Amino acid sequence: MTFMLKRPGQVLWFAILGTIVLAAAATGGYALLAGHEHVYNVTRGVPWGILISNYVFMAVTCSGLCMISSLGHVFKFHNFEMISRRAILMAILCLLGGFFSIGMDLEHPLNMIYTLLTPNFSSAIWWMGTIYGCYLLVLLTEFYFLMTNNHKMSVITGTIGFLLAIAAPSVLGSVFGLTLARSFWHGAFLPVYIIITALVSGTSLITLVLYFHHTVLGIDFTKHEKGLIRLLGKILAMMLFILLFSVFWSGIVGLYGHEPGRYQPVMSLLTGSLSVDFWLFEILIGLALPLYLLMRHNRTPFGTMIASLLALVGMFVMRFDMTVGGQLYPMRAQAAELSNGLFTYIPSAGEITIVVGSIAFSVMVYTLAEKYLNLDVKVEGH
Amino acid sequence: MKEKRFAIVFDARKCIDCKACTVACKAENNVPIGPESYRNWVAEDPVRGTYPNLGQSFAPSQCNQCGNAPCKKVCPTSATYTARGGIVMVDAKKCIGCKYCMLACPYDARYFNDETKAIDKCTFCIQRLAVGRLPACVETCPTKVRVFGDLNDPKSEVSLLLAKHPHKVLKPELGTDPFLFYINQGGRK
Numbered sequence: 001m002t003f004m005l006k007r008p009g010q011v012l013w014f015a016i017l018g019t020i021v022l023a024a025a026a027t028g029g030y031a032l033l034a035g036h037e038h039v040y041n042v043t044r045g046v047p048w049g050i051l052i053s054n055y056v057f058m059a060v061t062c063s064g065l066c067m068i069s070s071l072g073h074v075f076k077f078h079n080f081e082m083i084s085r086r087a088i089l090m091a092i093l094c095l096l097g098g099f100f101s102i103g104m105d106l107e108h109p110l111n112m113i114y115t116l117l118t119p120n121f122s123s124a125i126w127w128m129g130t131i132y133g134c135y136l137l138v139l140l141t142e143f144y145f146l147m148t149n150n151h152k153m154s155v156i157t158g159t160i161g162f163l164l165a166i167a168a169p170s171v172l173g174s175v176f177g178l179t180l181a182r183s184f185w186h187g188a189f190l191p192v193y194i195i196i197t198a199l200v201s202g203t204s205l206i207t208l209v210l211y212f213h214h215t216v217l218g219i220d221f222t223k224h225e226k227g228l229i230r231l232l233g234k235i236l237a238m239m240l241f242i243l244l245f246s247v248f249w250s251g252i253v254g255l256y257g258h259e260p261g262r263y264q265p266v267m268s269l270l271t272g273s274l275s276v277d278f279w280l281f282e283i284l285i286g287l288a289l290p291l292y293l294l295m296r297h298n299r300t301p302f303g304t305m306i307a308s309l310l311a312l313v314g315m316f317v318m319r320f321d322m323t324v325g326g327q328l329y330p331m332r333a334q335a336a337e338l339s340n341g342l343f344t345y346i347p348s349a350g351e352i353t354i355v356v357g358s359i360a361f362s363v364m365v366y367t368l369a370e371k372y373l374n375l376d377v378k379v380e381g382h
Numbered sequence: 383m384k385e386k387r388f389a390i391v392f393d394a395r396k397c398i399d400c401k402a403c404t405v406a407c408k409a410e411n412n413v414p415i416g417p418e419s420y421r422n423w424v425a426e427d428p429v430r431g432t433y434p435n436l437g438q439s440f441a442p443s444q445c446n447q448c449g450n451a452p453c454k455k456v457c458p459t460s461a462t463y464t465a466r467g468g469i470v471m472v473d474a475k476k477c478i479g480c481k482y483c484m485l486a487c488p489y490d491a492r493y494f495n496d497e498t499k500a501i502d503k504c505t506f507c508i509q510r511l512a513v514g515r516l517p518a519c520v521e522t523c524p525t526k527v528r529v530f531g532d533l534n535d536p537k538s539e540v541s542l543l544l545a546k547h548p549h550k551v552l553k554p555e556l557g558t559d560p561f562l563f564y565i566n567q568g569g570r571k
Contacts, residue, residue: 044418044484047494106479107478107481108479114459115478120460122455175482180452180486180557181486181556333441
């Protein structure tokens with residue numbers, strides 16, 4: 001990986017990412033000191049904004065990476081073993097980026113100690129925080145065993161990691177699904193659907209990592225690597241199809257009975273304040289175009305990479321719309337300014353800086369790891 | 383002696399939308415200034431009818447001090463708890479400010495207090511109850527929209543009002559077991 005040192009633009013790359021991370025940390029620090037109300041655009045009506053949706057996106061992507069990685073060193077699909085180190089490392093960094101994002105949303109992050117001193121076992125957030133906390137420890141252990149070629153222990157930690165990779169996003173979905181007051185979220189749909197989105201995000205990101213690792217370093221894809229990218233594309237296409245149906249039925253259910261609190265956010269997605277997000281980013285960029293690219297028989301690794309990139313952008317916006325959409329419908333008649341009877345929310349520059357910073361953090365640490373660690377895995381027989 | 387269970391019975395037909403309840407609450411409980419900082423409110427229902435035959439109702443409300451409080455269930459640090467008398471309270475020093483309780487509350491009764499840096503809500507003026515006084519909103523209301531009392535005392539004014547008049551609670555279908563009661567419009571003579 002010392003090869004990267006000689007590449008022009010590398011200093012610029014780290015300078016840009018480092019500046020973004022510092023800007024995000026400074027913004028978060030200022031928000032904590034001055035008060036969130038001076039930096040964030042969240043309100044009494046919409047208390048969860050893009051920092052939460054970005055956390056959901058990054059945490060769910062982490063789980064998806066872990067699930068895909070498990071196909072190799074847990075389920076013995078040897079094709080996938082070559083990505084195990086990179087996938088688990090990226091999963092760890094995504095989760096840390098997500099924790100930064102949600103940490104900046106908390107008004108009193110230090111009071112988290114009370115999740116241990118006076119835990120509330122009926123709280124979905126308590127379970128989510130606890131499971132993702134344990135999950136991070138398992139991922140770190142798994143990564144250590146992968147790096148030290150301790151096959152036996154990496155399988156054990158990988159198996160635990162796989163189980164947590166399913167449980168964690170599911171519990172995260174339940175944070176929304178158990179909110180009885182919010183019809184748009186409430187129900188068993190989200191805890192299941194979010195696992196599908198985890199697979200979409202995870203598959204997309206590992207494809208991007210694999211592709212850019214080779215192209216940035218000027219390495220040609222081997223036959224096996226081309227085969228793996230093709231396989232990742234197939235998995236992505238299958239998940240996108242399932243997701244398409246999930247989105248379709250979620251919309252139909254919302255429209256069918258005009259249920260208050262569910263119908264209005266769905267209409268907001270279809271024709272209202274979230275319609276550009278929905279039609280352009282979720283449907284066209286996130287689902288239709290990737291599916292079109294992945295259905296092509298002669299698709300190249302480049303085509304799969306573009307499909308993955310588009311799907312990942314779509315997933316980010318889908319998480320935003322899911323988070324914000326559920327809060328648009330007011331809980332009661334009120335004097336607050338509403339638009340067509342609904343709350344509105346547009347992220348502030350400060351919130352966007354923190355989101356970009358959390359993603360930049362993951363990317364920066366990952367590229368540093370590529371420089372200083374050997375993330376290549378030699379697969380037997382290849 | 384049976385433990386107290388506090389409740390408020392509203393006769394919203396008497397409400398003149400003067401908002402004295404909101405002002406009294408803000409003054410009593412150091413609720414910060416600002417359009418989103420309030421523990422109680424008066425919502426204005428749409429105007430009914432056509433000119434000159436018009437009518438309008440007002441809907442004063444606050445925390446429902448639910449027996450099955452969703453805000454308490456979702457709090458990860460147990461910062462929200464139920465005090466004696468069924469009053470749902472927030473322990474500010476335990477609050478992490480995740481705002482999940484604000485989303486879980488179907489009555490929008492919670493807000494983030496910029497001064498205490500914690501979630502805040504109606505406490506039925508628990509500090510006044512301790513010295514035998516009524517909640518500020520109850521005491522200040524010029525038309526006596528709110529009647530406060532102990533539902534476990536069959537001779538309390540709230541118990542007698544509920545026995546006498548048909549009444550309802552808000553969003554009963556959510557199973558929150560609310561302790562704000564609204565005498566039905568037209569149900570009182």
